[in-house]
Amino acid sequence: MPQSNKDSIGDPAHFVGLVGCGGMGLRHLYGLQALQEVAGQLPDGGQGVAVVAVCDPNRDNAEFIADNAEKLLGLRPDIYATQAEMLAAHPEINEIDITTGSASHHHLVVEALEAGRHVLVEKPLAATVRGCNLTLAAARKSGKTLAVAENVRRDPLNRLVKALLQDGAIGRPYLVVDYIATGGDSILLTPWRHQKETGGILLDVGVHSADLMRYYLGDITTVSGVTRLLEKTRYPSPDKAVVSEFFYKRWLPDLPDKVEATAEDLLSGHFQYASGAVGQWTIMQAAHSDKRNMRLIYGSKGVLELPPDRSGGPIVLRRDDLANPLKDQGLLDYAPSYRLDPLTVALFGESRPVNYQLSFEEIDRRLVAIELADFFEAVAAGKNPEVDGAEGRKAVAMVYAFFEAGVLGRSVTLAEVEQDQGMPYQQELNVLLGLD
Ligand SMILES: NC(=O)c1ccc[n+]([C@@H]2O[C@H](COP(=O)([O-])OP(=O)(O)OC[C@H]3O[C@@H](n4cnc5c(N)ncnc54)[C@H](O)[C@@H]3O)[C@@H](O)[C@H]2O)c1
Incomplete structure (x- = not known):
């Protein structure tokens, strides 16, 4: 078990565990750095955020993101192979930030919500509408915040x-x-x-x-x-x-x-x-x-x-x-x-x-900063994030509506796609994802 850093970071409002240490994991670190840079200019002084742990089955990627977290944010997070191990070792983590590839989103979101954590997950909310529906049900049951990291708007x-x-x-x-x-x-x-x-x-x-x-x-x-x-x-x-x-x-x-x-x-x-x-x-x-x-x-x-x-x-x-x-x-x-x-x-x-x-890098870190801050504020104030689970599902359903319409040979309503009623294209995906 790695040496924990959780006693050495003062008293931030938000203890974050980052799940997924690839390209978007790195971009979220840059976003957090952008937030830190402007905190002093905000009416409330910004929200204190500490990334205390990261996890990724790819150890090299986890080390890379931990190195970058230390460089960009001043604190080296602990490293784990799985979210479950990270959550067990860090009871102080109240927010999970998921930046893994889309096929793992539904499973990780549900696991974190069931463990009593608030969740921000990268777009898309899940790889199928059924996956989205599982995350929405888990959010309702847990009473925790579920936000989707949709930065472009x-x-x-x-x-x-x-x-x-x-x-x-x-x-x-x-x-x-x-x-x-x-x-x-x-x-x-x-x-x-x-x-x-x-x-x-x-x-x-x-x-x-x-x-x-x-x-x-x-x-x-x-x-x-x-x-x-x-x-x-x-x-x-x-x-x-x-x-x-x-x-x-x-x-x-x-x-x-x-x-x-x-x-x-x-x-x-x-x-x-x-x-x-x-x-x-x-x-x-x-x-x-x-x-x-x-x-x-x-x-x-x-x-x-x-x-x-x-x-x-x-x-x-x-x-x-x-x-x-x-x-x-x-x-x-x-x-x-x-x-x-x-x-x-x-x-x-x-x-x-x-x-x-x-530059694109500068635009990206600012937009990621805004979506992260919206999530932290929603958790702190107990209000809805701008892009919540229901909004995230609508975007996923909109894309799949084109696939389903093509297979069915007719126009489809967004309501039938969101309710996951007899959608043949996603049926194959749900089988591949273990959601059948
Ligand atoms: N908002 C945007 O502009 C934007 C841009 C790029 C990617 N994304 C989204 O970010 C997500 C990640 O994309 P990426 O480009 O960073 O992918 P990536 O492949 O670069 O990184 C994914 C990382 O997650 C790790 N991982 C996989 N399964 C895991 C698990 N169960 N637990 C922990 N870690 C796990 C992988 O080992 C990898 O390091 C995707 O959902 C993608 O759509 C959003």
């Missing part, structure tokens, strides 16, 4: 888009177009993202867009679409095209020469909002010789053209009554309700930014 520019829509900048929203093309036959960061039982690349990438499309315009009711597996063999990317390469560089040399993909890489179809607006969504993760991000929201008075996620802008507003498109301070006239919270202001340095210039 926390971007100040997404807060601005939401205000523009709410304040009527484009009139009544008619149509959302969300289109991503990238990937070719490259491995996206890790081999597991191409294995079906993890939900694969479409769930991994898609939950961000699904969450945002709901965040912007509310609940989605029906979906029709198809999915395909196009690139069955994938290879390490010949260039450094992935924006988050900085966080993964330690593992890139370990990538195999090739990966046999079982997970689909194209999703395309339509959906309908409860408001009556409609959406058109394509994720093409097998696009050769192309890299494209397009997100447009059309309304009765104009259109918003949105930048790629986590890029800093610009947002462009075109309206029938404007001679020229707006993309700078002028946007603020159409978003009078736009105000950021004190933490986001401290991290981004402005209360109403319309764009910003930061």
